[in-house]
Amino acid sequence: MIVTGAVxxxxxxxxxxxxxxxxxxxHLPKEEQGQHCLESLDPTFASRAQPGDVIVAGKNxxxxxxxxAHVAILALGIGAxxxxxxxxxxxxxSISGGLLVVPCPGIVEFASAGDRIELDTVAGxxxxxxxxxxxxFPPLPEFLREMAELGGEKPYLKKWLERQRVGPLAPGDxxxxx
Amino acid sequence: xxxxxxxxxxxxxxxSPCPSSIEPGEFLQIExxxxxxxxxxxxxxxxxLEADLGDLGVEELPLKSKIFPFIDHGAPAxxxxxxxxxxxxxxxxxxxxxAIADPGAGISHLILxxxxxxxxxxxxxxxDSHTPTMGAVGAFAASLAGGTLSLFAIGRYWLDVPSVAMVxxxxxxxxxxxxxDVALHVNGKxxxxxxxxRAVEFSGSYVNALSMDMRFTxxxxxxxxxxxxxxxxxxxxxxxxxxxxAARAFQVFDTDPGYGYVDVHHFEISALEPQVAxxxxxxxxxxxxxxxxxxxxxxxxGSCASGRLxxxxxxxxxxxxxxxxxxxxxxxxxxxxxxxxxATRMGYMDVLNEANAIVTxxxxxxCPGLHGGILAPGEVAIxxxxxxFPGRMGPGGEIYLASPASVAASAIEGKIASPVxxxxxxxxxx
Numbered sequence: 001m002i003v004t005g006a007v008x009x010x011x012x013x014x015x016x017x018x019x020x021x022x023x024x025x026x027h028l029p030k031e032e033q034g035q036h037c038l039e040s041l042d043p044t045f046a047s048r049a050q051p052g053d054v055i056v057a058g059k060n061x062x063x064x065x066x067x068x069a070h071v072a073i074l075a076l077g078i079g080a081x082x083x084x085x086x087x088x089x090x091x092x093x094s095i096s097g098g099l100l101v102v103p104c105p106g107i108v109e110f111a112s113a114g115d116r117i118e119l120d121t122v123a124g125x126x127x128x129x130x131x132x133x134x135x136x137f138p139p140l141p142e143f144l145r146e147m148a149e150l151g152g153e154k155p156y157l158k159k160w161l162e163r164q165r166v167g168p169l170a171p172g173d174x175x176x177x178x
Numbered sequence: 179x180x181x182x183x184x185x186x187x188x189x190x191x192x193x194s195p196c197p198s199s200i201e202p203g204e205f206l207q208i209e210x211x212x213x214x215x216x217x218x219x220x221x222x223x224x225x226x227l228e229a230d231l232g233d234l235g236v237e238e239l240p241l242k243s244k245i246f247p248f249i250d251h252g253a254p255a256x257x258x259x260x261x262x263x264x265x266x267x268x269x270x271x272x273x274x275x276x277a278i279a280d281p282g283a284g285i286s287h288l289i290l291x292x293x294x295x296x297x298x299x300x301x302x303x304x305x306d307s308h309t310p311t312m313g314a315v316g317a318f319a320a321s322l323a324g325g326t327l328s329l330f331a332i333g334r335y336w337l338d339v340p341s342v343a344m345v346x347x348x349x350x351x352x353x354x355x356x357x358x359d360v361a362l363h364v365n366g367k368x369x370x371x372x373x374x375x376r377a378v379e380f381s382g383s384y385v386n387a388l389s390m391d392m393r394f395t396x397x398x399x400x401x402x403x404x405x406x407x408x409x410x411x412x413x414x415x416x417x418x419x420x421x422x423x424a425a426r427a428f429q430v431f432d433t434d435p436g437y438g439y440v441d442v443h444h445f446e447i448s449a450l451e452p453q454v455a456x457x458x459x460x461x462x463x464x465x466x467x468x469x470x471x472x473x474x475x476x477x478x479x480g481s482c483a484s485g486r487l488x489x490x491x492x493x494x495x496x497x498x499x500x501x502x503x504x505x506x507x508x509x510x511x512x513x514x515x516x517x518x519x520x521a522t523r524m525g526y527m528d529v530l531n532e533a534n535a536i537v538t539x540x541x542x543x544x545c546p547g548l549h550g551g552i553l554a555p556g557e558v559a560i561x562x563x564x565x566x567f568p569g570r571m572g573p574g575g576e577i578y579l580a581s582p583a584s585v586a587a588s589a590i591e592g593k594i595a596s597p598v599x600x601x602x603x604x605x606x607x608x
Binding site for chain 1: 203205218219220221222223230233234235251259260262263305306307321322323324325326327328331332336338370371374375404406459546547548565567568569570573
């Protein structure tokens with residue numbers, strides 16, 4: 001999958017899920033959650049972000065609570081989040097929800113706010129569209145990449161159930177990575 | 179084959195198909211023993227879940243008998259919006275014929291272990307970041323993140339096999355220093371990313387001598403170092419605790435002698451002083467002495483980290499015969515109804531009430547900042563919450579994390595204070 005978009009940079013480390021979207025907004029419809037996305041770090045972000053834009057962040061992005069804060073980012077139509085590393089719960093929630101999240105060591109130094117970057121998830125490559133400079137990263141495990149690119153857990157399960165119905169399974173076929 | 183850790187063996191025993199070998203990072207398809215679910219607050223989320231299940235052709239939930247709904251965040255409902263969301267989720271579970279724990283039962287991690295639902299060798303799936311707490315009984319307790327729909331639809335989910343680090347803690351604590359101080363110290367030394375992507379086993383002479391309450395505290399705080407799961411190898415203390423609670427048979431798994439831990443962190447805690455995590459991160463840890471005298475507006479005792487009987491006992495020991503400072507709100511939210519009953523029997527509730535503490539029903543309380551003690555901008559709290567990120571208990575508030583005894587001592591003085599002078603010398607610290 002290729003994703004191209006303009007960079008919003010949140011260079012801090014350890015941005016927790018309550019800063020991505022506070023717990024008190026958990027019960028709101030997702031569009032309203034989107035309007036509060038990352039508001040404590042940049043109150044103008046939600047109103048200025050365009051669908052397809054890309055978030056770049058530091059280490060351990062989305063640490064803290066397991067509340068599904070990715071919903072607020074998805075609601076804004078963000079194309080991908082590239083971070084030095086992710087909190088495990090936010091990372092897995094995002095993949096299941098169909099938000100492309102890519103651990104990409106070196107991205108904070110590589111990307112500046114407003115840059116247009118192109119992300120190739122299969123090759124494991126980020127390219128600065130203007131300068132042509134590239135940064136490589138280890139591609140996601142096949143299972144996670146497939147789920148994220150299909151649009152999340154629901155379409156993934158649909159495909160998995162179809163595979164189960166197709167016929168007798170070879171050993172290991174029940175494994176999603178197979 | 180190199181040796182396996184008990185956590186890896188637990189996963190393998192719950193995997194389908196049964197794996198012939200296990201490598202860290204590999205994804206296994208797991209059927210958990212328990213799928214615990216929050217009576218949540220978002221209506222869109224349950225609408226979507228029902229639509230997705232319909233679309234996937236699922237009518238009966240395959241895990242029905244293993245689904246355990248509870249309600250601990252914002253319970254009983256503090257706002258009309260949250261009440262509406264909780265009603266919608268309750269209706270969903272009831273329609274599927276699943277019983278729901280009442281909103282006074284307590285925090286999920288406490289009730290699931292107290293009722294013997296999560297046992298040694300269990301796999302528990304639960305979407306709460308402090309699920310590792312339950313690893314104290316020797317279960318595989320990783321927070322569920324992604325996989326909720328899979329568990330509802332096909333009764334299984336995909337988990338990556340963790341590598342395991344060891345945190346070995348030796349020594350005996352001084353008077354006025356408690357398990358929570360040890361947990362804070364470990365978090366400060368390891369940092370928020372110290373265990374990222376790993377599971378952690380707690381061991382050593384200090385851990386072996388520890389009660390279950392404080393083992394839960396240690397395991398709980400594994401989350402704040404980034405751990406996927408925490409674990410204590412079941413021993414006589416575990417088995418004695420589990421014996422009369424177990425709701426079903428269970429199996430204890432052992433780590434192979436040759437298992438290679440990915441890291442070993444060693445701590446000697448005999449000289450440790452009371453600790454705090456200063457705003458705004460759980461690893462911003464320093465000796466309490468460095469912030470002694472800092473003005474506070476609120477003191478809070480509760481949460482899945484420190485809302486158990488021993489925590490309340492420590493606060494009561496400090497408060498006995500004393501009063502909360504008139505300018506301070508000292509809020510006590512016991513972690514479960516079992517804790518309330520035991521603390522009442524022991525007379526601790528009387529001590530708290532006589533001291534003018536505000537004692538609430540059992541739930542997550544003010545820790546997630548939904549109700550029961552929200553801070554105003556600029557206010558300062560000392561709390562034994564799980565975490566102290568910016569705005570956690572209310573936007574613009576500041577949170578110092580500390581042990582229940584330090585919280586109680588600070589409540590008396592209206593400023594951050596050490597509990598040492600309030601504790602009699604013959605008392606032994608747990």
